Amino acid sequence: MPSRFRERRGLFSALLLALSLFACKREERNFQGLPSGGTGTHPRVREVALVAGGGASADSGPGPYEENAYAVSQGKTLYNQYNCSGCHFQGGGGIGPPLMDADWIYGSRPENIYETIAEGRPNGMPSFDGKIVPDQLWQIVAYVRSMSGLLRKDVAPGRNDDMQVRPQEQSTKKAKPMQSAIPKSAELP
Amino acid sequence: MATAGDVVFYGTMEGWFKALDAKSGKLLWQFKTGSGIIGQPVVYRGPDGKEYVAVLSGVGGWAGAVVAGGLDIRDSSAALGFVNAMKDLPQATTKGGMLYAFALP
Numbered sequence: 642m643p644s645r646f647r648e649r650r651g652l653f654s655a656l657l658l659a660l661s662l663f664a665c666k667r668e669e670r671n672f673q674g675l676p677s678g679g680t681g682t683h684p685r686v687r688e689v690a691l692v693a694g695g696g697a698s699a700d701s702g703p704g705p706y707e708e709n710a711y712a713v714s715q716g717k718t719l720y721n722q723y724n725c726s727g728c729h730f731q732g733g734g735g736i737g738p739p740l741m742d743a744d745w746i747y748g749s750r751p752e753n754i755y756e757t758i759a760e761g762r763p764n765g766m767p768s769f770d771g772k773i774v775p776d777q778l779w780q781i782v783a784y785v786r787s788m789s790g791l792l793r794k795d796v797a798p799g800r801n802d803d804m805q806v807r808p809q810e811q812s813t814k815k816a817k818p819m820q821s822a823i824p825k826s827a828e829l830p
Numbered sequence: 831m832a833t834a835g836d837v838v839f840y841g842t843m844e845g846w847f848k849a850l851d852a853k854s855g856k857l858l859w860q861f862k863t864g865s866g867i868i869g870q871p872v873v874y875r876g877p878d879g880k881e882y883v884a885v886l887s888g889v890g891g892w893a894g895a896v897v898a899g900g901l902d903i904r905d906s907s908a909a910l911g912f913v914n915a916m917k918d919l920p921q922a923t924t925k926g927g928m929l930y931a932f933a934l935p
Contacts, residue, residue, distance in 0.1 A: 733905025806907040
């Protein structure tokens with residue numbers, strides 16, 4: 642009997658070791674930044690979204706931080722520190738459009754959002770190019786996508802550091818992104 | 831806005847533009863405009879000599895931002911908290927920005 646118990650305990654600790662080795666990827670901290678980080682260049686931003694044959698371009702996949710809970714919560718902190726909340730509040734919008742709904746004027750893909758923040762958009766969105774390093778900017782991109790439930794539930798932030806003013810990103814219902822019409826005033830001449 | 835003929839005009843957040851009898855308060859006439867009315871009606875005499883009443887229909891400002899900007903009511907801090915205060919406004923009215931002018935009979 643005691644030997645069997647020992648055997649079980651051995652199995653249990655082996656399982657625990659395996660879990661601790663593989664289950665914490667979403668909490669991984671990247672202290673080096675992105676390979677292209679810190680240079681001030683845009684890693685993946687194109688000038689135009691035109692693709693041969695029209696329609697949506699091929700999905701370029703998730704941004705670099707969309708599987709990492711630590712980076713997304715860093716993005717949430719930066720979202721407030723860089724005063725994104727000054728216009729977009731906690732995602733409900735105000736002077737700027739809401740970020741927690743399905744409507745995306747300039748696209749919902751990570752590189753669309755990166756370009757919107759880096760280059761700015763007409764009617765008020767300023768350019769943050771050179772003011773936020775690309776590494777942190779990608780963290781904000783991941784957080785912005787979590788606001789409408791586009792990230793995995795175990796990656797999206799589950800709590801706020803201050804008073805709760807909106808449902809946690811973790812429990813936000815996923816909003817299927819729609820492209821809304823670009824306002825006339827924002828069209829290029 | 832009151833006229834010399836004892837008619838009072840006003841608009842509601844739901845978009846009704848109403849004319850009341852200034853003495854009795856009886857509803858004389860109403861018209862449903864496309865959006866909520868915050869603006870004040872004006873009365874003027876047209877070049878044709880007729881009397882007209884005009885009113886702007888459309889909500890805006892911080893209080894109307896939840897409708898005008900299509901904001902998300904799940905964030906109670908949105909638009910400085912005005913979204914939380916006015917979260918039932920989207921059920922009452924829609925986006926506007928129209929000028930209505932009516933000729934008085």
